[in-house]
Amino acid sequence: MKAVIFDIEQGQNEIVLNEVQAKQLDLGLMDRVRLLLRRKETNAIVDHCEQCVKYGEIGLFTEVAKALGAKKGDRISVDLAKRPESLDFIRKKLDGGILKESEIKAIISDLLAEKLSQAELASFITAVHIAGLNTDETVALTKAMISSGEQLNFKGKVVVSEHSIGGVAGDRVSMLIVPIIASLGILIPKTCSRAISSAAGTADVMEVLCPVSMSIEKVAKVVQKTNGCLVWGGALNMASADDKLIRIRNPLRLDPKPLLLSSILAKKKAEGAKYVLIDLPVGRGAKLADVKMAEDLGKDFAVLGHFLGLKVESTITDGSEPLIETIGPVLEAKTVLETLSNQYDHGLLEKACLMSGIIISMVKGVSKEEGYKIAKQQVSSGKALAKFREIIAAQGGNGNVKPEDLKPGKFKFVFKSNHDGKVEHIDNRAISRICRALGAPQDKRAGMLILVTKGEHVEIGEPLFEIYSESRDKLDYAVEQLEAVEVIEIERIILDIV
Amino acid sequence: MKAVIFDIEQGQNEIVLNEVQAKQLDLGLMDRVRLLLRRKETNAIVDHCEQCVKYGEIGLFTEVAKALGAKKGDRISVDLAKRPESLDFIRKKLDGGILKESEIKAIISDLLAEKLSQAELASFITAVHIAGLNTDETVALTKAMISSGEQLNFKGKVVVSEHSIGGVAGDRVSMLIVPIIASLGILIPKTCSRAISSAAGTADVMEVLCPVSMSIEKVAKVVQKTNGCLVWGGALNMASADDKLIRIRNPLRLDPKPLLLSSILAKKKAEGAKYVLIDLPVGRGAKLADVKMAEDLGKDFAVLGHFLGLKVESTITDGSEPLIETIGPVLEAKTVLETLSNQYDHGLLEKACLMSGIIISMVKGVSKEEGYKIAKQQVSSGKALAKFREIIAAQGGNGNVKPEDLKPGKFKFVFKSNHDGKVEHIDNRAISRICRALGAPQDKRAGMLILVTKGEHVEIGEPLFEIYSESRDKLDYAVEQLEAVEVIEIERIILDIV
Numbered sequence: 001m002k003a004v005i006f007d008i009e010q011g012q013n014e015i016v017l018n019e020v021q022a023k024q025l026d027l028g029l030m031d032r033v034r035l036l037l038r039r040k041e042t043n044a045i046v047d048h049c050e051q052c053v054k055y056g057e058i059g060l061f062t063e064v065a066k067a068l069g070a071k072k073g074d075r076i077s078v079d080l081a082k083r084p085e086s087l088d089f090i091r092k093k094l095d096g097g098i099l100k101e102s103e104i105k106a107i108i109s110d111l112l113a114e115k116l117s118q119a120e121l122a123s124f125i126t127a128v129h130i131a132g133l134n135t136d137e138t139v140a141l142t143k144a145m146i147s148s149g150e151q152l153n154f155k156g157k158v159v160v161s162e163h164s165i166g167g168v169a170g171d172r173v174s175m176l177i178v179p180i181i182a183s184l185g186i187l188i189p190k191t192c193s194r195a196i197s198s199a200a201g202t203a204d205v206m207e208v209l210c211p212v213s214m215s216i217e218k219v220a221k222v223v224q225k226t227n228g229c230l231v232w233g234g235a236l237n238m239a240s241a242d243d244k245l246i247r248i249r250n251p252l253r254l255d256p257k258p259l260l261l262s263s264i265l266a267k268k269k270a271e272g273a274k275y276v277l278i279d280l281p282v283g284r285g286a287k288l289a290d291v292k293m294a295e296d297l298g299k300d301f302a303v304l305g306h307f308l309g310l311k312v313e314s315t316i317t318d319g320s321e322p323l324i325e326t327i328g329p330v331l332e333a334k335t336v337l338e339t340l341s342n343q344y345d346h347g348l349l350e351k352a353c354l355m356s357g358i359i360i361s362m363v364k365g366v367s368k369e370e371g372y373k374i375a376k377q378q379v380s381s382g383k384a385l386a387k388f389r390e391i392i393a394a395q396g397g398n399g400n401v402k403p404e405d406l407k408p409g410k411f412k413f414v415f416k417s418n419h420d421g422k423v424e425h426i427d428n429r430a431i432s433r434i435c436r437a438l439g440a441p442q443d444k445r446a447g448m449l450i451l452v453t454k455g456e457h458v459e460i461g462e463p464l465f466e467i468y469s470e471s472r473d474k475l476d477y478a479v480e481q482l483e484a485v486e487v488i489e490i491e492r493i494i495l496d497i498v
Numbered sequence: 499m500k501a502v503i504f505d506i507e508q509g510q511n512e513i514v515l516n517e518v519q520a521k522q523l524d525l526g527l528m529d530r531v532r533l534l535l536r537r538k539e540t541n542a543i544v545d546h547c548e549q550c551v552k553y554g555e556i557g558l559f560t561e562v563a564k565a566l567g568a569k570k571g572d573r574i575s576v577d578l579a580k581r582p583e584s585l586d587f588i589r590k591k592l593d594g595g596i597l598k599e600s601e602i603k604a605i606i607s608d609l610l611a612e613k614l615s616q617a618e619l620a621s622f623i624t625a626v627h628i629a630g631l632n633t634d635e636t637v638a639l640t641k642a643m644i645s646s647g648e649q650l651n652f653k654g655k656v657v658v659s660e661h662s663i664g665g666v667a668g669d670r671v672s673m674l675i676v677p678i679i680a681s682l683g684i685l686i687p688k689t690c691s692r693a694i695s696s697a698a699g700t701a702d703v704m705e706v707l708c709p710v711s712m713s714i715e716k717v718a719k720v721v722q723k724t725n726g727c728l729v730w731g732g733a734l735n736m737a738s739a740d741d742k743l744i745r746i747r748n749p750l751r752l753d754p755k756p757l758l759l760s761s762i763l764a765k766k767k768a769e770g771a772k773y774v775l776i777d778l779p780v781g782r783g784a785k786l787a788d789v790k791m792a793e794d795l796g797k798d799f800a801v802l803g804h805f806l807g808l809k810v811e812s813t814i815t816d817g818s819e820p821l822i823e824t825i826g827p828v829l830e831a832k833t834v835l836e837t838l839s840n841q842y843d844h845g846l847l848e849k850a851c852l853m854s855g856i857i858i859s860m861v862k863g864v865s866k867e868e869g870y871k872i873a874k875q876q877v878s879s880g881k882a883l884a885k886f887r888e889i890i891a892a893q894g895g896n897g898n899v900k901p902e903d904l905k906p907g908k909f910k911f912v913f914k915s916n917h918d919g920k921v922e923h924i925d926n927r928a929i930s931r932i933c934r935a936l937g938a939p940q941d942k943r944a945g946m947l948i949l950v951t952k953g954e955h956v957e958i959g960e961p962l963f964e965i966y967s968e969s970r971d972k973l974d975y976a977v978e979q980l981e982a983v984e985v986i987e988i989e990r991i992i993l994d995i996v
């Protein structure tokens with residue numbers, strides 16, 4: 001059939017057929033077809049139309065056109081997709097079965113070939129959530145994910161990595177750990193993520209200083225030159241099966257442990273790492289409620305790592321409050337630069353040096369305390385800063401950037417306390433919500449400056465925090481939102497008078 | 499935003515935004531938005547484009563435009579849909595919880611409002627498959643489904659219905675039971691389905707004789723006039739939540755018992771029935787493998803029926819072979835007419851009279867044997883045929899149609915036996931596959947005529963069956979398919995020589 005192209009991106013493969021022809025071909029709405037053009041092949045879901053695609057034509061949306069490399073007028077061959085065999089394996093898991101390695105591989109490979117619908121994948125994830133995966137299954141899944149994408153390979157060299165399961169505002173330790181470790185001659189090709197619901201992910205913050213989206217070849221060059229990198233994992237085709245699964249897990253907040261474990265370790269393995277440190281923040285508002293859960297998860301990471309040939313340790317850290325006072329891409333980048341310049345000392349530096357110390361101890365066999373001292377020394381001597389500037393420049397940014405170059409949005413609002421008392425809690429989730437309303441992370445200059453610390457006594461009318469945005473409307477919207485959320489909780493004796 | 503309409507039907511609600519604007523609004527691909535136009539409201543998934551929708555515009559696909567009653571140029575208000583509360587209830591079921599009536603109602607009502615994605619619904623169905631629903635939950639689900647659509651109401655009158663869980667080729671008992679029962683003055687407003695994977699559903703076959711898609715008001719009129727009807731349930735807005743769930747269940751062949759039970763009984767209840775007979779075909783190639791499974795299912799139907807105020811009985815029947823020799827819409831309609839005209843006697847008549855007898859016994863309190871005799875009498879006396887013609891006419895067809903008016907497709911192929919032996923099995927699934935290849939049920943004249951019966955001895959070269967189609971191409975395609983499937987299995991001593 002003759003291709004017509006629609007420049008519409010949908011997040012999944014869809015095509016349009018004229019409904020008269022669809023009826024003749026016995027292709028109902030949402031049926032799945034196999035498309036062929038020259039040697040390229042993909043699968044897609046069927047939409048119908050009355051007029052916009054004529055009899056004999058096939059409408060291709062962006063994703064499908066890309067997958068086939070199709071142009072207007074190309075002759076596309078269309079037939080009903082065979083029921084993928086992997087549906088039987090998904091069904092087997094639903095019915096409580098244990099999947100073989102080959103069956104898990106088939107699921108991942110059909111997922112990549114667009115042979116499975118969102119609904120079918122959701123069934124698989126749900127079954128994993130309820131019935132779990134045993135260690136063999138989890139190992140098989142992780143291996144299938146690793147080979148579903150590209151991998152970095154620094155033959156013979158020691159490669160390390162670290163990852164935080166997230167949830168803490170301003171947790172930019174990676175931007176310190178990478179230069180500290182790289183300045184010691186150890187390779188640390190770190191891939192980072194963008195924010196999903198928070199004010200900024202490490203990739204969003206690093207992007208203030210230099211490009212973070214680049215090909216895997218370019219990443220390899222940066223690392224060969226500087227020993228490290230901080231790039232956006234989403235731009236690389238690493239463990240790409242995992243990205244598709246994550247999209248389906250988000251709405252139901254389904255984070256079944258086997259998928260969490262394999263998702264993270266598949267990416268670390270694809271980075272070529274041998275030693276991995278995982279950070280597990282715990283506490284109010286963090287992803288893990290208590291230390292016991294974190295300990296169990298840490299053990300699971302170690303076990304799965306073992307089967308993948310990785311040495312994995314985990315830190316359990318306090319994740320109940322933000323790690324720095326500045327939140328939002330530009331403001332966080334500024335604090336990172338100041339910290340590496342020894343102009344600024346906060347929990348961030350301490351956490352980064354403790355974690356770096358553990359990595360150094362894993363690689364060099366020294367004690368963790370010794371490792372910590374080495375890390376501290378790399379920062380105070382300016383070697384970490386120099387390395388950071390080198391990485392920024394290698395990724396294509398301005399290596400001479402100064403903290404004072406980094407300015408927040410031009411519209412500002414100061415939030416003042418409406419009663420006296422001690423600061424009892426500073427809330428990660430409330431901060432994320434307000435910063436998103438301000439336009440972060442799209443608006444790099446949107447963000448928040450927290451002016452008080454936990455335990456501090458504040459008076460009525462005293463400024464608690466400032467918020468910034470490049471958009472007047474968004475600032476107003478965020479101010480409105482401030483009525484519904486409490487970013488800074490002040491201890492009160494009388495809670496209400498009725 | 500200004501509406502632009504795309505005449506593309508997708509099976510779910512989607513809209514298109516210009517990607518620049520989507521970025522500004524922080525609306526990612528597949529995010530869910532709430533749309534308002536005057537007093538109408540719906541939810542939809544976000545697609546992106548570069549050009550086809552401009553900044554300030556919103557592209558509406560068919561389903562969304564319909565739901566909002568929108569025309570080109572209308573100003574649509576768009577904002578991020580709130581996370582529906584029902585996601586928490588789905589999550590609760592995933593985590594092994596028991597859902598309250600109000601929680602199940604919320605899931606069904608969000609499903610109808612397009613607030614839940616295919617993936618989210620698949621998670622729910624999967625959780626029900628794995629964790630089940632208890633009786634209270636199943637009752638609540640069924641009630642929520644009933645009130646999700648329109649209902650027939652014949653105040654004070656005795657209303658009956660019947661339903662087969664399907665899987666048997668040529669199982670057209672409904673087309674006999676309805677006129678038999680209606681001719682006795684009992685109301686039987688039967689809704690039927692179209693084929694999903696078989697050669698023909700009852701709605702497809704009835705459509706050969708008269709229209710089957712009509713409004714609920716028209717259905718009520720037909721039943722008031724004739725006591726019965728045979729209409730396509732899909733055209734009515736009955737238990738419409740169920741139709742959406744079925745679409746998701748199909749690919750994984752997920753038929754969790756609570757959904758099967760509630761799906762069927764919700765529709766029977768919406769027909770206004772008080773007495774219901776369910777047919778459970780059992781055997782090779784049927785949906786139920788053995789009698790024990792059918793017995794359990796029959797008991798579950800009775801229990802759920804009790805809580806819904808329905809008297810439900812079930813028949814367990816042999817479903818391993820087709821019920822008549824003629825398969826395909828036109829050929830089946832012909833056989834039904836011949837059977838009611840006493841020109842033809844096959845398993846179909848016997849099964850229909852046995853089932854009618856049970857219904858008569860449920861309603862009139864006579865014995866089942868007595869009921870069977872009454873049913874037989876209605877057919878042999880010609881009263882059932884007269885009633886059938888009355889129903890056909892009331893639905894808008896030609897009440898005087900004759901069996902000889904009904905002719906199969908003009909292209910024909912005769913399949914001959916390639917060895918001697920006894921007919922061992924006639925396969926429902928193989929028949930469906932071949933008839934679909936021939937173009938059934940879209941091509942009403944496509945179909946198969948089986949020339950032998952089980953147990954009969956056949957010679958090499960003896961014709962086993964004939965196939966028909968209106969399309970030369972489709973006939974050729976079906977002949978090709980015949981190499982891969984065995985419609986008629988002949989007993990063989992030597993299976994192969996190597």
